[in-house]
Amino acid sequence: MNTIDKPTDLLNPQVINESNHYRWLDQVRGAAALYVVCHHAVRKVVVLGDHAHDPFYRLLQLLTTYDHYAVDIFIVLSGYCLMLPLIRKQHFGSILNFYIRRTIRIVLPYYGALFVTLILIYFSMGEMHGSVWAKNALPVTFESFWKHLLLIHQWFPTVATKINGAFWSIGVEYQIYFLFPLFYFLAKKNGFVNTFFLISIVSYALWGISFNFNVINPGENGTSIYYCSLFFMGVVAxxxxNQEDQTQLILFIDKHSKIVKLTAFAGIGLLAIASFSISHFHFSFSIPLQIQSFFVGFFVAVLFYLKGKNKIQLNCFNNLVTKPLELVGTIGFSIYLLHDPVLEMVWFYVVAPMNLPFYWLQAIVEIVLGLIASFSLAIIFYKFIEFPCHLLSKSFKNEKSTEDFSKKVISKKSATIVL
Structure with missing residues (x-):
């Protein structure tokens, strides 16, 4: 859920996305955030008995079932965005300042959202203990609270989705930030592609060990150490x-950008179809989401590279769609942090009492009202919490310092790009 280096002012449209070159990043972030909200909105519908007789609701379920792919996109996007200022500066700067800036930018808004969620639970959700959401998020215990404070809740399956089901990925992303300086210096010394292979092998090997021995919550909403690979895909993209040196592989991709683009989109689509078919027909095997994430992340990173080189256009719609997506992307982090409890309140207090006759109609109304409520609260949260934290993080200048040990360990020769 990262943003590019320059903050934006929600109240002044003229300064939103000042750089046209990076508007597409906000559009992607906005689209992914909307998809996650729609996924959770559809899941709020309480289905009694067999819902096969409601094909339209089943279709909505199918179209919004790939929320994990959206999180994959967020992780790749985070790596891409964090790498952009380093490309401009050509040095990492103070590692300590980087950690401070990331903590202020991510953790402080997260704490704000944690506080808001607890307030909503205390005052508005006392009657929801029997709901599906409550079974995952409640009760709020001291254990779940302090583990959320330390951002280690995703390590423990008993509390990973407590309080707010969207918080698990915040802890994962924040912990990847601590490894980013190491990733960067390894890439400068050994080459970005070589480092990508190393990170992918190590991170997926660690996840495999965790999965086989069932330790440190290897589930889809768990520790997710394999996301280090997806994060670095964004870095490589x-x-x-943004580099001038071209390898044979890069030249080939540039020359056949349209074919590569279609292949990437087709790859994601075929992966989604295969995943659905396997689960629908109950085959004896399945494709773990963690494995799917690697391919989704890879295809997304390829698309980000092509877009970064202006080889393709991702904005397939007119300004009536892209402009709102940019705005949603600007406050996308706030939407992501708060949408889960907001959707539950909308369902429990508004949609469910309507007693609408069709499941698909309940889902549509929940999506519309949930988006309106989530967006409205996110605007307030962004203005008074997220945006001030963004500005505060910029007060810590990440300039070159004695802590920037890249000069000590990387010579000019080893700092060149290696494929």
């Missing part, structure tokens, strides 16, 4: 999209 940004690096090669």
């Amino acid at each position: 940004a690096q090669y999209a």
